[in-house]
Amino acid sequence: xxxxxxxxxxxxxxxxxxxxxxxxxxxxxxxxxxxxxxxxxxxxxxxxxxxxxxxxxxxxxxxxxxxxxxxxxxxxxxxxxxxxxxxxxxxxxxxxxxxxxxxxxxxxxxxxxxxxxxxxxxxxxxxxxxxxxxxxxxxxxxxxxxxxxxxxxxxxxxxxxxxxxxxxxx
Numbered sequence: 001x002x003x004x005x006x007x008x009x010x011x012x013x014x015x016x017x018x019x020x021x022x023x024x025x026x027x028x029x030x031x032x033x034x035x036x037x038x039x040x041x042x043x044x045x046x047x048x049x050x051x052x053x054x055x056x057x058x059x060x061x062x063x064x065x066x067x068x069x070x071x072x073x074x075x076x077x078x079x080x081x082x083x084x085x086x087x088x089x090x091x092x093x094x095x096x097x098x099x100x101x102x103x104x105x106x107x108x109x110x111x112x113x114x115x116x117x118x119x120x121x122x123x124x125x126x127x128x129x130x131x132x133x134x135x136x137x138x139x140x141x142x143x144x145x146x147x148x149x150x151x152x153x154x155x156x157x158x159x160x161x162x163x164x165x166x167x168x169x170x
Contacts, residue, residue, distance in 0.1 A: 031146075031166065035066030048167035053149070059158040062089075068164060069146035072101075072139040082112065082147075083132035086162030089153030090126050092119050098148045103140035109148075110135055117152070 028041035037055030044050045051068045097113040
């Protein structure tokens, strides 16, 4: 797995100092977002970065993935507080988020969110969503870390939109 992050829509706060190059949009502070549709990195409040994606292609089957990544300038533990807000349609929509860190021994991955992929089951999402939580991952200087966001929308509109806010903490 390459060091990349996919994010559908959301917000998160990162702990530990890590710097990297790359990114879309102004004020990226080392973050980059890759995936289908329009992606951007924007400056948020109090030193945070907002990682956005927007994919809106009319289709009855739309499963997509975004990677949000940054190169770490330090080795150590990274504490994350995250929240995600977005919209993935109204039918058979789902979202999954993994946090990852590349290192000399390979890539470590933790799934931090996975909604059901079936319609009419407890925990499913229909339309707008908001999720939040915490995660800790070990990062390695000179290696990428970040998030991978996957999601689906099986409506005729095909819209998948979201924003992830990341804040590095001391």
